[in-house]
Amino acid sequence: MKFIMIDLSPYHFNAFIFDCDGTIADTMPLHYKSWVWAFEQNGAAFPFTEDAFLSMAGIGLRDTVRMLNEKHADRLDIETVVSDKEHYYQEHLNTVEPVADTVAIIREYHGKIPMAVASGSYRETVMMTLRILGLERYFETVVCQDDVCRGKPAPDMFLLAACRLGQRASDCLVFEDGDLGIEAAVRAGMPWIRVISSMSPVSPISAN
Numbered sequence: 044m045k046f047i048m049i050d051l052s053p054y055h056f057n058a059f060i061f062d063c064d065g066t067i068a069d070t071m072p073l074h075y076k077s078w079v080w081a082f083e084q085n086g087a088a089f090p091f092t093e094d095a096f097l098s099m100a101g102i103g104l105r106d107t108v109r110m111l112n113e114k115h116a117d118r119l120d121i122e123t124v125v126s127d128k129e130h131y132y133q134e135h136l137n138t139v140e141p142v143a144d145t146v147a148i149i150r151e152y153h154g155k156i157p158m159a160v161a162s163g164s165y166r167e168t169v170m171m172t173l174r175i176l177g178l179e180r181y182f183e184t185v186v187c188q189d190d191v192c193r194g195k196p197a198p199d200m201f202l203l204a205a206c207r208l209g210q211r212a213s214d215c216l217v218f219e220d221g222d223l224g225i226e227a228a229v230r231a232g233m234p235w236i237r238v239i240s241s242m243s244p245v246s247p248i249s250a251n
Contacts, residue, residue, distance in 0.1 A: 056216040058158065058214065059218065060205070061217075062217075066218050066224075066238045086119075133171060157210070158183060159185065160185040161204045162187050184204060196230065205233070217231075217236070220237065
């Protein structure tokens with residue numbers, strides 16, 4: 044995996060807000076395996092391809108199953124599939140590696156400016172991921188799917204994170220790997236940087 048360091052020194056931001064999956068932790072391959080396993084266990088009538096997975100990155104777990112049920116005229120039990128997926132993911136979470144350049148930025152700016160996590164995953168899973176990577180103590184607040192009514196691409200998670208940090212949206216820099224997360228940042232009025240991890244559909248690092 045290739046990482047590209049970002050020089051943030053010419054810019055001034057009051058806070059950083061990080062997505063978790065694919066941004067702080069290189070969890071996307073494990074999330075994909077977890078979904079595939081859960082769908083197979085529940086007899087899904089459709090193949091869940093990697094392209095389909097990437098196109099839905101950032102969508103909430105229940106919404107993912109609901110949308111696939113509608114698309115494929117299937118009748119999977121949403122709660123069972125989500126529970127199976129999360130169980131598989133948590134059982135294999137110790138295999139996850141950090142996204143090295145993102146973690147370097149987190150450590151460099153810790154104590155200098157406030158930082159938050161805004162993730163579309165459930166709190167239990169996000170906190171487990173941060174603990175396994177030894178990063179839980181670096182963040183003033185963690186916003187998860189449990190905390191908002193609307194997930195990404197709605198701006199709610201990022202706006203709540205900024206509010207908890209006591210910052211204006213325009214003064215917060217968002218780090219994201221997914222298109223829906225970047226759309227959420229744009230809708231929140233926040234500048235953003237795209238982070239590239241092992242399953243990212245694009246190769247160069249980019250920013251607005």
